[in-house]
Amino acid sequence: MRKQIIVGNWKMFKTNEQGVQFIKNVEAKLKANPNMIVGVAAPTVMLSDLTKVAKNIKIAAQNCYFEKEGAFTGETSIPMLQAINVNYVVIGHSERRDIFGECDQMINSKVKALVAANFTPILCCGESLEIYEAKKTMAHVAEQLTQDLAGVTAEQMSQVVIAYEPIWAIGTGKVATPEIAQEICQGIRQHIAKLYNQAVANEVLIQYGGSVKPENIKDILSQPDIDGALVGGASLIEDSYLGLVQ
């Protein structure tokens, strides 16, 4: 049986002090569940301190670069993250793609470097409102995944988490209905079966993201092909985060 995975994406919110306090407070109330992975993807500056106070919460980075070191001003390498015990990284979030111009080729290099280092990439995919309205979501998402996963072996796929996030549902309050989210997540699983095989597809964890809240997470997680959620806004407040993961 697949585990569930719920990860908060703090984006560019909170100071280091606020982040540390949040993790301490939530850890004190969190009941560990062996069938659920819970995490927080935090800004780079606080990752080191957060890993020191986190027990059950996995601390994830929101981005990284694929080269080990070098003249890459402003970037964070995988060995740097490894040295502070971070081994989950959100890759290819739509904000990275749209605001910072990350292309599928770059995302693919990052995913390959992460799995080679035994990290778990949380690989984001999803369509714009225009693509959604043109009913081309599945073709778009399949193409993203084909490119982003090129060269990743079937064996390495056991480390990869896929997050389906329709861009029109992110931070907008417009959540995809559980049925729409299920349809696309099922399509993603079928596409993974085509790229690899049915066994890999059956194992891969697929999250939905986009305006997930404590009030709607149950319906979303009850869908057969949705194994978790990547949550922005609703992961920033302690009670709300606890409401998502418990």
Ligand code: PGA
């Ligand atoms: P949201 O963000 O939950 O605030 O819609 C989701 C995300 O961007 O991962």
